[in-house]
Amino acid sequence: MSTAPNDYLLHLADNAVVLGQRDAEWCGHGPILEEDLALANVSLDLIGQARLLYQLAATRIGNGATEDTLAYFRDDTEFRNYTLVELPNHGALVGYAASDRDYATTIVRNFLYSALMVLVWDALQKSPDADLAAIAAKSLKEARYHLHHAADWVVKFGDGTEESHARAQAALDHLFPYTEEFWTPSAAEDAAIASGAATDVRTLRAAWDAIVADTLAEATLKRPDVRGYVPEGKHGRHSEHLSYLLGEMQGLARAHPGATW
């Protein structure tokens, strides 16, 4: 039986938990009540997916590993998520500009990521790794709703007012270069492909391009030209933002190991 390498499971889990954490930053701060609830629910789905993947990885790793040791007691350089998902909920800040949440950035990021994940989960639900396939089949159902939600808002923003269009385009220009990381397999992804448990993500690129093109056309937004730098978050080389995110997420568990409530 072909089983996915543990590093590959962690890559999938880390993406979900980190984006779940980012989206959860809107809890209590949503631009409208409906969106506050929507983002909280998307976060719950993502954290739920991460838990299933961490539980599976922990069972296979053994040696006392649990979902909690994997989520809370690995350091930033051990995380295998895309750089895209760890970026803050706003674009680049200049000088002493106050940090702020920008909903266009959050929505565009969720759109770019969920457009990839509907394709990845769809491929993985046929994986010969039955445990991974079971998680993928569930996650696919959820990712579809995440994509609907994000794509709807990309269209509303892009084809909305001058202000919403400009902010959506700025978010797209800021985030799009980070999607280059999707298409350059890591060692863990190569091993997963070689094991037969995972599909080569490069074969999904045309379908992803089609989803993006379709939505951006409806949104009257322009796909930025991307060339050059390829981020390496999934190799453990992250932006500085991940460390702060993990500091918040892991702080309680590390201060009070084994605490229950």
Place this chain on the structure above:
Amino acid sequence: MHATIDDVWAALDHLTDPEIPVVTLRELGILRDIRETANGIEVVITPTYSGCPAMGQIEDDVRASLQQAGIEARVITQLAPAWTTDWMSEEAKAKLRAYGIAPPHTTPSDTSVIRFVRRVDTRPVACPQCGSTNTILSSQFGSTACKALYKCLDCQEPFDYFKPY
């Protein structure tokens, strides 16, 4: 006393969803199977949404009911095949409607990823209050992950729609 499969079903039949107390776990398809194995009786439950916070409560409720009935059984969580709203019984759907939640349509048969992407399900969702299909989607996510928020344009009532999953 050795409990039979029927005893276990009887002990668990009253358990309802913690969020939607009018439908039972069995009607929702969460309580999937009770089976006799070489290691004793197994109760098989399946999670709904991956992050559904009610699942922990559901598992606790099942264990507590088993204990109360003096039944020794293991509770197994099984992921595959993935839970679907298509498992919901007609009785359950009627109860949801009476409770004010529009029950789910069957999951779209065309599950092709690409085709599914932008075209949201266009089947009309009937208002559980007045029955009108002149309704509009307010948000893909309602009070919980499993529900979307709709509004009836005739009676003006907002309502939850249990999404096909």
